[in-house]
Amino acid sequence: MPELPEVETVRRGLAPTFVGGTIASAEARRPDLRFPFPARFVARLTGRRVADLRRRAKYLLADLDSGETLIMHLGMSGSFRVEGAPVGEFYHPRGQPGTHDHVEFAFASGVRVVYNDPRRFGFMDIAETAKLEAHPLFAGLGVEPLGPEFGPGALASVLEGVRAPLKAALLDQRRIAGLGNIYVCEAMHAARLSPLRAAGSLKPAETRRLAQEIRRVLEAAIEAGGSTLRDHRQTDGTLGYFQHAFAVYDREGAACGHCGALILRAVQSGRSTFYCAACQK
Numbered sequence: 001m002p003e004l005p006e007v008e009t010v011r012r013g014l015a016p017t018f019v020g021g022t023i024a025s026a027e028a029r030r031p032d033l034r035f036p037f038p039a040r041f042v043a044r045l046t047g048r049r050v051a052d053l054r055r056r057a058k059y060l061l062a063d064l065d066s067g068e069t070l071i072m073h074l075g076m077s078g079s080f081r082v083e084g085a086p087v088g089e090f091y092h093p094r095g096q097p098g099t100h101d102h103v104e105f106a107f108a109s110g111v112r113v114v115y116n117d118p119r120r121f122g123f124m125d126i127a128e129t130a131k132l133e134a135h136p137l138f139a140g141l142g143v144e145p146l147g148p149e150f151g152p153g154a155l156a157s158v159l160e161g162v163r164a165p166l167k168a169a170l171l172d173q174r175r176i177a178g179l180g181n182i183y184v185c186e187a188m189h190a191a192r193l194s195p196l197r198a199a200g201s202l203k204p205a206e207t208r209r210l211a212q213e214i215r216r217v218l219e220a221a222i223e224a225g226g227s228t229l230r231d232h233r234q235t236d237g238t239l240g241y242f243q244h245a246f247a248v249y250d251r252e253g254a255a256c257g258h259c260g261a262l263i264l265r266a267v268q269s270g271r272s273t274f275y276c277a278a279c280q281k
């Protein structure tokens, strides 16, 4: 499943085509993905110029010159391919047409962007740009961990008085939006904080460290994703998935990079937590 850094990498990969580009035509090859496409999906996109391509949590937002925004979510297995004329450093040669190509945007520039999603947990919607914050998808979302408003103060206020384990609080999208299991494990390890601790028990210095590490692990992964794209231009043009070296995630039984103790796995709220009990306190 793509996590926030992968979605951000996809945004950067699509931006040269989307931003300032005009959607000459669009095609939806089925009536739905995870949800039905919105009414007049193709008509509302055709001929529209894209003013900006933003990201909120794991949603990609293409602001159109009609005052509407195309909302895109990759779900579990969604990916975009960029085909056609070269654009910017994220250009990839033409990919193989797949049986799971469900949506295609043809830009006036000659570039085509194809959305492929074998499991169809992804979805697309169109909503009024000015009212996006009130949209059901976004209304309850917490602070953006890479946004300017995120820092020790914001983190302290979302964790204040919370008795749930730190791990669960960090995964709660109403507190911080877009942080998934992998990067929560990585950030807690980097900050040397136990996932089992009550979220509200962090001291100010610990909160500062955690806020710093959340931003750092996400930025490092985005940087790694960017380099993967640059280094693999010969691949099939797919944006959004990359291998990244993790310090604890999926490394049960390996040695902790901080202290050499063995990395443990615990199950919290039905999801695996990887951590080092020796140095995460």
Ligand SMILES: [Zn+2]
Binding pocket: 256, 257, 258, 259, 260, 261, 276, 277, 278, 279, 280
């Ligand atoms: Zn350790």
